[in-house]
Amino acid sequence: DIQMTQSPASLSASLGETVSIECLASEGISNSLAWYQQKPGKSPQLLIYGASSLQDGVPSRFSGSGSGTQYSLKISGMQPEDEGVYYCQQGYKYPLTFGSGTKLEIK
Amino acid sequence: QVTLKESGPGILQPSQTLSLTCTFSGFSLSTYGMGVGWIRQPSGKGLEWLANIWWDDDKYYNPSLKNRLTISKDTSNNQAFLKITNVDTADTATYYCARIGTLYYPYWGQGVMVTVSS
Numbered sequence: 001d002i003q004m005t006q007s008p009a010s011l012s013a014s015l016g017e018t019v020s021i022e023c024l025a026s027e028g029i030s031n032s033l034a035w036y037q038q039k040p041g042k043s044p045q046l047l048i049y050g051a052s053s054l055q056d057g058v059p060s061r062f063s064g065s066g067s068g069t070q071y072s073l074k075i076s077g078m079q080p081e082d083e084g085v086y087y088c089q090q091g092y093k094y095p096l097t098f099g100s101g102t103k104l105e106i107k
Numbered sequence: 108q109v110t111l112k113e114s115g116p117g118i119l120q121p122s123q124t125l126s127l128t129c130t131f132s133g134f135s136l137s138t139y140g141m142g143v144g145w146i147r148q149p150s151g152k153g154l155e156w157l158a159n160i161w162w163d164d165d166k167y168y169n170p171s172l173k174n175r176l177t178i179s180k181d182t183s184n185n186q187a188f189l190k191i192t193n194v195d196t197a198d199t200a201t202y203y204c205a206r207i208g209t210l211y212y213p214y215w216g217q218g219v220m221v222t223v224s225s
Binding site: 032034046049092094097099101 | 169
């Protein structure tokens with residue numbers, strides 16, 4: 001199975017600050033990576049797919065990058081509604097696997 | 108508009124079989140390229156992929172659940188199903204169904220909580 005290691009496990013950011021979350025795959029996944037945001041009591045919401053493609057309706061302050069085994073999600077200008085838990089997921093091969101999550105809070 | 112909604116028993120006892128139903132609209136599982144997956148999340152923990160089923164009835168399972176899973180579909184009624192046999196307390200979780208986009212999930216149901224308890 002491909003292991004997805006996310007970091008940090010938690011972080012707090014001030015409004016307007018730029019935030020980055022990292023995801024490291026245990027083997028190359030050829031940009032087959034998605035990022036989700038989950039708010040308390042809600043279903044995960046797809047933000048980014050294909051490592052860098054923005055899902056329809058997602059604000060442009062969210063961006064994804066990376067290649068090979070290393071990927072990152074950037075939020076350019078933290079907003080209050082960005083609080084939540086963020087997960088990466090590899091879609092390269094079965095079994096599909098998720099990172100352990102990053103909890104993002106407002107400082 | 109794509110919507111999905113999960114339903115299940117709420118609570119069941121150890122060793123029983125968990126049967127979940129996903130009722131969806133806005134797409135058809137008989138359409139080329141469409142698929143539905145199941146993902147679960149224990150309270151306060153992360154996401155675990157369980158299974159996918161595709162329009163052509165191709166099925167994929169998480170091997171960590173050791174043959175306890177069965178995924179199926181009813182295209183006439185726009186439903187997908189997941190059965191988990193021999194449940195125990197570790198299967199207590201919120202279970203989500205989601206429409207697949209390639210091997211990502213752009214559409215999710217609201218989730219259904221399942222508790223396994225004696």
